[in-house]
Amino acid sequence: SDELTFAALRHQWSGLKHPAGYVLHDLPQNENQIELLRNLLAEESRAVDLVFNLQVDNDALVERQVGYIQCTHCGAEYNLYTNPPLVDRVCDECGGRLKQRPADYEETISNRLRLYDIQMAPVLAHYDAQKILTQIPDQGDDVATLWKITQKHIKAYQAAHS
Numbered sequence: 798s799d800e801l802t803f804a805a806l807r808h809q810w811s812g813l814k815h816p817a818g819y820v821l822h823d824l825p826q827n828e829n830q831i832e833l834l835r836n837l838l839a840e841e842s843r844a845v846d847l848v849f850n851l852q853v854d855n856d857a858l859v860e861r862q863v864g865y866i867q868c869t870h871c872g873a874e875y876n877l878y879t880n881p882p883l884v885d886r887v888c889d890e891c892g893g894r895l896k897q898r899p900a901d902y903e904e905t906i907s908n909r910l911r912l913y914d915i916q917m918a919p920v921l922a923h924y925d926a927q928k929i930l931t932q933i934p935d936q937g938d939d940v941a942t943l944w945k946i947t948q949k950h951i952k953a954y955q956a957a958h959s
Contacts, residue, residue: 803834818846827916845929848930849931850921850933859910866897869895870891871888871890873893
């Protein structure tokens with residue numbers, strides 16, 4: 798529940814006193830969480846300064862997830878599209894059987910993404926109306942470039958507010 802999530806966050810938060818701020822991943826995820834986060838931050842006279850939304854094409858997300866397979870024996874992970882095993886459905890590490898989880902079937906993933914988009918639309922609209930939402934284009938597997946883009950926006954914000 799949202800209340801349980803924020804109770805856990807409040808507990809963890811009490812030990813964190815970083816003057817430069819915090820980065821929260823995947824929070825808030827709905828309108829109720831916007832309010833809970835606002836109240837939590839208000840306790841420390843803080844507010845949400847920046848919100849980043851990583852724009853990833855849903856078809857690309859489906860492909861990444863549908864291609865995910867894992868060894869039932871040793872847990873090694875593969876992707877049929879980006880990191881396939883040498884032998885189809887056989888683990889390179891231990892020779893075990895590779896299996897796709899039901900949670901990674903295309904229909905399941907498509908439904909989850911649809912629900913996510915519906916749920917996040919009002920959250921993104923809320924922060925966009927506050928002029929603190931930054932859309933960041935997908936960088937594929939290039940995490941270093943993604944981080945550089947994000948840092949650029951953080952530094953620009955800090956420069957404008959120091």
